[in-house]
Amino acid sequence: MKIYIVKSYEELSKKSANIVASQVILKPNSVLGLATGSTPEGLYKELIKLYNKEVVDFKDVNTFNLDEYYGIHRHNPQSYYYYMRNNLLDHINIEKNNINIPHGLAEDVEAHCMEYEESIKKLGGIDLQILGIGRNGHVGFNEPGDDFKAKTHLVELQEETIKDNSRFFEKPEEVPTKAISMGIKTIMSARKILLIANGEGKAKAIYDTIKGPITPKVPASILQLHKDVTVIIDEAAGKLL
Numbered sequence: 220m221k222i223y224i225v226k227s228y229e230e231l232s233k234k235s236a237n238i239v240a241s242q243v244i245l246k247p248n249s250v251l252g253l254a255t256g257s258t259p260e261g262l263y264k265e266l267i268k269l270y271n272k273e274v275v276d277f278k279d280v281n282t283f284n285l286d287e288y289y290g291i292h293r294h295n296p297q298s299y300y301y302y303m304r305n306n307l308l309d310h311i312n313i314e315k316n317n318i319n320i321p322h323g324l325a326e327d328v329e330a331h332c333m334e335y336e337e338s339i340k341k342l343g344g345i346d347l348q349i350l351g352i353g354r355n356g357h358v359g360f361n362e363p364g365d366d367f368k369a370k371t372h373l374v375e376l377q378e379e380t381i382k383d384n385s386r387f388f389e390k391p392e393e394v395p396t397k398a399i400s401m402g403i404k405t406i407m408s409a410r411k412i413l414l415i416a417n418g419e420g421k422a423k424a425i426y427d428t429i430k431g432p433i434t435p436k437v438p439a440s441i442l443q444l445h446k447d448v449t450v451i452i453d454e455a456a457g458k459l460l
């Protein structure tokens with residue numbers, strides 16, 4: 220793991236955007252794995268700036284999002300589809316057909332999950348996967364559990380995650396309790412992984428991910444076994460290292 224501890228969220232955002240941009244510059248038809256949450260918002264802002272300066276071109280890029288809430292419509296402002304369009308995809312020259320986000324209202328969830336995996340495979344796999352991290356060490360929506368879930372699947376969200384995500388919803392009871400998420404195997408199959416985290420609230424999860432035992436109780440800890448992981452965190456998130 221390459222670990223960078225930076226001074227500010229701004230620095231974290233710029234550094235991580237530069238990594239994504241250089242991936243696309245070196246391989247214009249890159250397959251990017253995208254994450255949601257508040258952490259990558261700055262990264263996406265910086266990426267849009269680089270696009271506007273004509274540093275990077277997304278016309279041949281394909282994207283796959285890590286996850287989506289189950290049971291909410293794409294046009295619901297709380298959906299990750301909405302988030303992605305709002306924070307990045309509507310502001311760059313990506314082809315609509317090249318955008319892949321799990322469908323929160325998929326009727327046959329199992330078939331949808333399998334198709335999602337197939338689509339990733341057909342494009343040759345994910346070149347660079349961006350990851351945030353939950354306070355309980357979850358990546359995507361792979362919650363702490365008894366085993367490392369393999370592929371894209373339907374997840375039952377844990378209380379801590381529902382509580383953390385309730386800040387984006389008007390009422391706590393509106394927070395979905397299920398999600399469709401890439402599995403740990405899907406994530407680990409990416410050629411490169413970029414994990415970003417900021418703030419003290421993530422310090423324990425970051426410590427456990429990097430220094431702790433590899434255990435499904437901390438899903439992100441499996442990243443220790445990946446051959447090309449870059450971690451960019453601010454000092455607060457790195458304070459226990």
Ligand code: GLP
Binds near residue numbers: 380
């Ligand atoms: C959600 C997402 C994760 C994200 C996490 C942390 O659970 N499914 O992909 O990493 O939230 O979000 P934040 O960056 O807002 O702390």
